[in-house]
Amino acid sequence: MSDASREILLSARDVRKTYRMGRVDVPVLKGASLEVEAGEWIAVLGASGSGKSTLLHLLGDLDQADPGGGEIRFAGRHVIQNSQRARNRYRNRSIGFVFQFYHLLPELNVLENTLLPALVGLSRLGYYAQRSELRSTARELLESFGLGHRLKHRPRELSGGERQRVAIARALMNKPTVLLADEPTGNLDEETGKGILDLLAEQHASGLTIVMVTHDPDIAARADRVVTLHDGRVVE
């Protein structure tokens, strides 16, 4: 496309990632490239073990590519060249991450789990100054996800679908620009999974950019665009 209005928000260019297993190098990404436009919902489809989670972790700066192994850019900036502070801010503010297995903290209730990114991103004083505002933001998010009656419940008291809704609320708490979703319905039955995809579709309709990885072509088909991860590279 040559459309000048096309804005690349997040990109991976020629990214390589090798895991070391004892004395053996296992190359997983072998020059993967991906461009995500602002406002787009893209699905990366790939078999189990193809490197989908690895790619998503690199996009979110939760892990790093091999030295010299390509670059991840967000809003034009080479993510790992930023200061540590800017990188923390990127992870905490610009990106929201949703995992297949929710990763909620079992000892915190639903409201507290949702508030966590706000707590992490602010000083203690900053948090207390904005506490009631943040709590109402979290409560409203949870209510809009049909969890208003669950605020004081612990994750183990919730169904899988409810847990993933909480995880999405947490990911959206700091109003990220991009949501990175790693097999967000992978642990759910089809009906519940559809509910989660509908929820992502609503967020997308209100402007959220989404990168979702999945092994399931039917789930990938919910996105605007599907690319495939194969043999360490992204193919259109």
Ligand SMILES: Nc1ncnc2c1ncn2[C@@H]1O[C@H](COP(=O)(O)OP(=O)(O)O)[C@@H](O)[C@H]1O
């Ligand atoms: N931390 C790690 N150490 C060693 N090998 C890993 C690590 N993480 C992933 N791998 C390997 O890299 C490959 C890709 O993993 P992953 O990105 O999780 O694939 P996917 O999400 O597509 O199933 C797999 O063979 C996996 O075993």
Ligand SMILES: [Mg+2]
């Ligand atoms: Mg995975």
